Amino acid sequence: MSTMRAVVQVASSAVVHVDGERVGGFDGPGLVILVGVTHTDTTEDAERLAEKIWQLRIMDDERSASDNQAPLLVVSQFTLYADLKKGRRPSWSAAAPRPVSEPLVDAVSTALRRRGASVTTGVFGADMKVSLTND
Numbered sequence: 001m002s003t004m005r006a007v008v009q010v011a012s013s014a015v016v017h018v019d020g021e022r023v024g025g026f027d028g029p030g031l032v033i034l035v036g037v038t039h040t041d042t043t044e045d046a047e048r049l050a051e052k053i054w055q056l057r058i059m060d061d062e063r064s065a066s067d068n069q070a071p072l073l074v075v076s077q078f079t080l081y082a083d084l085k086k087g088r089r090p091s092w093s094a095a096a097p098r099p100v101s102e103p104l105v106d107a108v109s110t111a112l113r114r115r116g117a118s119v120t121t122g123v124f125g126a127d128m129k130v131s132l133t134n135d
Contacts, residue, residue: 004045004104005036005080010058014073014132016122023128024120026071029059032132033072035108036080037101038094046104050111065117072112075122075130076105098125 009032015025033053054066065072081095095101102124109119122128 003038004041004049004108005038006049006053006108007034007077007080008032008053008056008058009034009132010135011073011132012135014130016073016075016120016131017129018123018126023123024073024075026073026118026120028071029068029135030071030073031058031065032130033074033108034077034080035074035105036077037096037104038081039096039100041096041100041104043104043107046107047111050108050115053108054112054115054117066115069116069118071118071120073120073122073130073132074105074109074112075128076101076124 011032012029013027014032016023055064057064059068059070078092078095082090083094084090109121112119
């Protein structure tokens, strides 16, 4: 069973910058997808997550990104696996390390592209500045 996590937000625009340079984003209605990976996730989990996101009916008139051919911005987000049970300092032990998580975040983007999505991404492990206008 997949434990890969995603936060999916409908946005009227989004952009991700690294070192002041725009590396991804979109203008016009689309989805911002923050993806978190844990130790047991697999490429099959990435495929299932991509299919679910592509068909998710959260856009206007209960349409999906697939229906609208909406652009997507995929950004890795290890903080989705923060453990806040003890104190005020989160534990990140449930988040998969880079050698596991980077290929799986890439697999989500690749699976979405195979379905016909226009996907831009952040830069894995970089200090990214993500801005979006929620819709």
